[in-house]
Amino acid sequence: MAALPGERASAGRIPPGLRNLVILLLLWEVVGHFGLVAQGALPSPTAILERLWIDRADYPRHIEATLIGSSLGFLFGNLIGVGAGIVFALSPRMLRLFRGVNVAIFSLPAIAIAPILTLTLTGMEPRVVLATLGVYFVTMTATVVGISQADSRATDMVRAYGGGRVKVLTMVQLRGALPSILSGFRIAAPNAVLGAILAEFGGGGDRWGLGVYLLGSLGQGMPTRLWGIGLVATAIAGLSYLAFALIARRFVGATRAVTLNAAVPGGDATDEPLASRLLFAAGSLALPFCFWWLFIWGTGAPWLIAKTPLGVADYLFFSPASASAQARLLHALGQTLPVTGIGMLVGLAFAFLLAISSRLFPEAVRAFMPVALVTQTMPLVALTPLLVLILGRGTSLTLWVTISVTFFPAFVTLAQGLALVPRSAVELPRAYGAGVWREMRMVTIPASLPYLFAATRLTVPRALLGVMIAEWLATGTGLGNLLNQSRGYLDYGMIWTVAAVAVLVSAACYQIVVLAERRVLRRLGMRTAE
């Protein structure tokens, strides 16, 4: 991975990553061949390849459908994301005004709105929308982070020659933000594939798409085919990730700042009068609901299917069915939330430890990397049915899905953050004879703190998404199941309610993380990785 230092293998030796991959594959072959895991739920690689070959005529159209949806979503999401990121970085007021919308888009567990999209849109549209949403936030955030973390000394230089905002943006900030934006792209690429597949899960009656294929094969008792589809989806996501990782590598090396920028972050809105602050907060809260209304108005969906915010409130509190609706909702929440919390914590802890240890045991982490990348670029939906085969339909499934969906973005965020620690900062404790542990305590861990918070913010909704997907596809509990059931019963009120509640819950958790982050980082004089 581009973010890790010194990963190039010395010539003439097999890279340990490749070696481990081969060992793993051999092991897998043996295990699969003798049906050692869950009575043959884990077929051998050769059996999967055999099945792929038999099914080869099915794939092109499925792949094409998913690819078109995800590529369009990737394109739109990045265009909107970079554009919005620039606007937000230049105008903190816009950022504050759109905060509610951004949090909402970000917090959307995609699976929760997939049924809504298939109800209100047609054809390729749900895929494109869901892929766009998955891409937008990652890219937008990456752009804002990149721009706002631009070296203030370099911006001073441009300003000292009378350069205005545009000059500062083009000469310093955009170029400085490039590694961050590219890293956003590479996280966003698998997201687009995931979004498209999730939309296909929502079921629009479309015949083509890997998600459709996967869902159709789930009940056929053919593990080899499920694994085949999973591997193909993973390969697509992984290849798109790899492409952007390669591009990013070209830039990251050269843009590593040489000395630590110690500028204290300026207060954002503290100088503004209370009235204006309240106005912005209110606007930011209201805007997502405006978009909700706009969406319904724009699609022209009938009121029976498309519930406005008022419609949802009516359903949940004032209709004859509201008591039963509330009871079912609370029951589902009680099942979903605890698992989400635990899975998230474990995933985060694992990511943090691994990222930190890339400094301590670069060899081991490097060897682990290819394996981690392959499993982690897997679009999760593709992974869930496979995990169902192995882990069954209990809580442990939900937990594992959550952990793995949390781990990937957290690790990338942290590894990138650590790669940005200035050389002089790392070398200072070493120059005083500090061991690697002390250096970690003095430099690596504190420097990674903003990124740990950023990773936490990033994973809150993902954890919820993972849980809901597992619930939807397998366990038959919680919010995901409630959503799937409501879809079957044409209970439109509940479909919109679950979507809204899922977004609200994850937005609230997100907000809590942000508050904690502000307090801690402000005390340490660090900048938030917004």
Add this chain to the structure above:
Amino acid sequence: MAAEGLSLAGIGKTFRGRGRTVEALREVSLTCPAGSFTALIGPSGCGKSTVMRIALGLEAPDTGTARIAGMAPAEAARSGLTGVAFQDAALLPWRSVMRNVEAPLEVLGRKRDAHTARVRALIDLVGLTGYENSLPGELSGGMRQRVAIARALVTEPQVLFMDEPFGALDQILRRQMNVELQRVWAETGSTALLVTHGIDEAVFLADRVLVMQANPGRIVEAIEVPFARPRAPSLWSDPAFHALCDRIAEALTGGAVDA
């Protein structure tokens, strides 16, 4: 218009943040006539860099006004009158040495092609010929500072600001650069403000040395340097030179005893 180089009048600046307020500057006034060379010297943290940042328009003073050639700092900067070398080189890490030196031209919207020869000459002046295409990360600290000096000179500024530009250089190179700087300054007839920790450097280069003290940052003494120009390296072994250095050292420490 150019009769006046740089003037600061009654500048005050207080930083607030994280439960602490620092009165960085109080009632700082100074005038640098056009074509003069002024050195600013003082203990670390006394506000030298802040004076410079205010004069450049990068920081707004709480009280007082700053004028460059009769204009507001921002206006002067936009007209390309100023040049600056920061305390830490502040190079763009993704640009080669050459492109870093050219950066101010780009900010001012001047054609880079027309200045290629000048840029090469400046790189040669600071002794970095052969490193034109290196990235800042591949240079030593002193080399980066020299790039910053070349960059400060590239716009042929009327007013030149330098914040410890030679801080990371060895004594011999530093003295070489001092001689070179004097030559360039005399050739361009610019007004120079040099922030430095080196007393001998200040005396060698400046017409006038301003001594600052901290808490609050203020100018406590202005000492004229009478030596004729151009000053030759032999000045460094002149007893009169050393006498003046001692006087400045006294002003620096004397103030500390008072405070």
